[in-house]
Amino acid sequence: MNMNQPSQQNNQQTNIAKPHGQVIANNGSGKMRVRNVLNFRGARSWAGWALLLCVVADVVYPIYGRLAYTGQPNNSGDLWRAGIYLALLATTGTLIRRWLRRRF
Numbered sequence: 001m002n003m004n005q006p007s008q009q010n011n012q013q014t015n016i017a018k019p020h021g022q023v024i025a026n027n028g029s030g031k032m033r034v035r036n037v038l039n040f041r042g043a044r045s046w047a048g049w050a051l052l053l054c055v056v057a058d059v060v061y062p063i064y065g066r067l068a069y070t071g072q073p074n075n076s077g078d079l080w081r082a083g084i085y086l087a088l089l090a091t092t093g094t095l096i097r098r099w100l101r102r103r104f
Contacts, residue, residue, distance in 0.1 A: 047102055051096060058085075058088055068081065
């Protein structure tokens, strides 16, 4: 085969998406492949559940922080609890943004 001449093969690929997550692919060789893909309904729901869990943690953690507060000037535990609470709020904000983007 001469490398300067174009190949005579048909390299066109055709994909057809069927309902319920089925994809039919033809790569031009005459063979048809059918494969099932993930159902994205279940994959999307993790953000909602994680958001719900973070909202619960955002409500419960300040109650714990108030009960454990010492008020001593050199107690780093109070600062750690405040920092953890701010990190929880940031995580909740990120999850809300992801949940809204996937939802709408």
